[in-house]
Amino acid sequence: MCNDCFNNEIYSFETQSGFDEFNKLLDKKTLAKKLLIIDVHEQNSLSILDSLLYFQCLSCSENWVMLIPDYSWRGSGKGYFLTNDNAIKHHDELHKYDRKKTFLGILFLIIIVILSLMLFV
Numbered sequence: 001m002c003n004d005c006f007n008n009e010i011y012s013f014e015t016q017s018g019f020d021e022f023n024k025l026l027d028k029k030t031l032a033k034k035l036l037i038i039d040v041h042e043q044n045s046l047s048i049l050d051s052l053l054y055f056q057c058l059s060c061s062e063n064w065v066m067l068i069p070d071y072s073w074r075g076s077g078k079g080y081f082l083t084n085d086n087a088i089k090h091h092d093e094l095h096k097y098d099r100k101k102t103f104l105g106i107l108f109l110i111i112i113v114i115l116s117l118m119l120f121v
């Protein structure tokens with residue numbers, strides 16, 4: 001992280017306009033050749049996911065990952081702009097949360113099935 005790229009990471013873009021503002025700044029930095037858009041497909045475990053863009057700072061060599069937000073219903077979320085390491089960690093956290101939700105959903109279904117069996121048998 002440095003002044004040529006970004007000094008802060010963004011864990012979520014709360015609004016479309018907030019993202020647009022950030023995107024303009026990012027465009028400026030890529031056009032000024034401070035940040036390079038890189039293609040790390042195949043090297044990065046996150047590359048299987050769509051909507052990810054990778055950047056490398058030419059001053060400090062930091063690798064950045066951006067997830068483009070999707071605010072539509074059932075969209076992939078509010079996106080982020082993180083260093084590569086933190087993006088991987090962040091994804092793991094989101095996956096843990098998803099697994100927990102799935103587990104609770106299944107548990108709830110089992111309870112419903114047991115309750116209806118008790119009522120109707």
Ligand SMILES: [Zn+2]
Pocket residue numbers: 001002003004005006057058059060061062
């Ligand atoms: Zn930098």
